[in-house]
Amino acid sequence: MTFTQRVLSLFVAFVLFGTMASGIASANSAADNAIFEDNFDSYPVGVFPSSGGWNLKYSGYGASYQIVDNSQSVSSPNSLKLEGRSGWAACADRPLPETPDQVIFEVDVNVVKPGSSTGWVNSYVSLVDPNVGWGRAYGLVGFGANMLVGPGEVPYNLNQWYHVKVKIDIVDRIYDVWLDGELIGENLPLPADGTYKCVRLSGDNCGHTRVLFDNVLVTEVEDIIPVEAEINFDPDTLNLGSGGKWVTVYIELPDGYDVSGIDASGVFLNGVVPAVSDPQYEFVTNKSEYLKDTDGDGILERMLKFDREEVEAILGAGDEVIITFEGKVGYENEIDSGMAVFEGMDTITVIESSNVRENNGKKGNLWSNTSISG
């Protein structure tokens, strides 16, 4: 592919990605994606948080026990207290305004008083469809009567806060679970059909249980669509073993992104070789060296260099060898700022330069035969 062809073929990608740029930008910040959050701190103590949209689906030990409480909390001053009784759970359901296919559900849980050790669980948290049976669970995490958290069978203590995080994927119908940041269950099966409608917190029914909950957070997981970069790898033909310290790459980004925001240390060739970011080199620190418009289209490119030996070590000979690049670029626009992911590729010819090696060999022999030291 000639240079001009390459530029033309990428022009289409430019137009597409240019119009999407602001959308991509805002998708990179997780905090923007909250569907629902509640820290129970804005309610009066001693009442059920109906005013926040919570529904006392099952009343457990009695409705008057299911209340906002200020005896212990993660975010101060309040948490939600639920008390179950034998055979009858206290379940607080909160319908969600949106139910995307991929969500992360988080909540802090503290089992204060256990029920009978022979029962099922002291507490569970889950996304549920409350209209199927007692509630069909999507991504359930239980604090067992046997004092193990399931999934994973991880021991837990009474009177201790645990941060539960569940990632639910309705498309692949699996979920993953973290307890205090540690992955304790992966690719666990969801029900084969249907989807969740609400968050459920349960002080469960294995006896008289008392459980505190705080900091409920449900966030949408959005696929981060990378920004498409235009890449020019130099040289177009790479002679393996022909020497030289670097290979050079020029990266151009679509409208809305400034290549001077690219962090060199986070750019990788074929996912493994990092760009040179050592500040001892002028081409790393000096803008006039690393910002150029080599194709003369008025858009600056970020020049990066990669260690030639490392690059050659992962490339095989071929006429059309694809080399990929990925990295991150800081951006700032009227709507948002943050880091966007970019990716791009170039195609080069790689030749196994056996001739060069033979010549080197002869050269070596020549030197040793000549024996300079005499």
Ligand SMILES: [Ca+2]
């Ligand atoms: Ca709180």
Ligand SMILES: [Ca+2]
């Ligand atoms: Ca090239």
Ligand SMILES: [Ca+2]
């Ligand atoms: Ca260009």
Ligand SMILES: [Ca+2]
């Ligand atoms: Ca340019």
